[in-house]
Amino acid sequence: MDRPRPTIRQVEYFIAIAKALNFNRAAKRLGVSQPTLTTQIVSFEEALGIQLFERSRSGTVLTTVGRELLPHARRVTEEFQGLIDRAESVSRGPAGTYRLGVTPTLGPYLLPHILPALHQRYSALKLSVREEAPRDLEAGLVSGQHDLILTALPVEDTRLTVSPLFKEPLKLVLSADHRLAKRKHINRRDLEGEAVLTIDEHHHFHRQIEELCGRLGAHVRRDYEGTSLDTLRHMVVMGMGVAFLPALYVRSENHLPLKLSVTTVRGEVIERTHALAWRESSPARQLFREIADEIRALVARDLGDEIGAITQHHAVPEKHF
DSSP: OOOOOHHHHHHHHHHHHHHSSSSHHHHHTTTTTHHHHHHHHHHHHHHTTSSOOOEEEEEEEOOOOOOOHHHHHHHHHHHHHHHHHHHHHHHHHSSSEEEEEOTTTHHHHHHHHHHHHHHHTTTEEEEEEEEEEEEHHHHHHHHOOOSEEEEEEEOOOHHHHHEEEEEEEEEEEEEEEEETTTTBBBGGGGGGTTTTEOOOSSHHHHHHHHHHHHTTTTTEESSBBBBSHHHHHHHHHHHSSSEEHHHHHHHHTTHHHHHEEEEEBBTOOEEEEEEEEEEETTTTTHHHHHHHHHHHHHHHHHHHTTTTHHHHHHHHBBBBB
């Protein structure tokens, strides 16, 4: 007798248990009873002719074959959701909820400029936003925790499609009573030996400032690393050092110039490149390319005086940076 065919619901149950490694917790998250969940998984295993989990008093673990099948199961559910989203987009435009990961040093200062316009264009589409450090964003995108991410380059995993969006300058910020605050122009040699503040090393931003200090002959002040851009600003105000802050952050803080001196370093190009990235296998990849094009257009239109938008011609997605 032929085995019954597995269902997409059983695949979703398999993924939920693999994540929780506990039938009871998985059942609660799914909103079903534990006996129902157990019955469905047993039926799923029988349909496949394999055992997916090892169950004991100490807990639940994936079998070797279960671990091998888990990535395939995730792709199945992703493609199934892509089928639903595509059908909805044909009838009423792109729809569904996508999980967008952003860096804390970019998201709060860029999203207010682009989300309203994106919502106006894609009224049935929703973006669930979560902030994380860049390295966690990339890992979360690969594992399926995010559908797409807004982050600074480099993005290193070759399984991801990366679409550069714009270049953001970094502004030199000094306290009002700093020895260089009244200077009309700041040269590279002026910063030799200067203490530079930055955020903790979990961010690409930290490494970029470290490399910059090496070029300028300045040094990163490691005993006082900020947890956010706001923290850096306050430490600069208190005279604990100077800092390089992103242009979008400086733009968002209208009162910042009243307490600080904001300038640039002559002859030094100091900027970071931001990109939108998604899994190469994502069924929504065409939509994500459209969103990337829309973001570039919005940046050029509304923020062109502060940051340099990358033209569509130079923004062909690449797999590796």
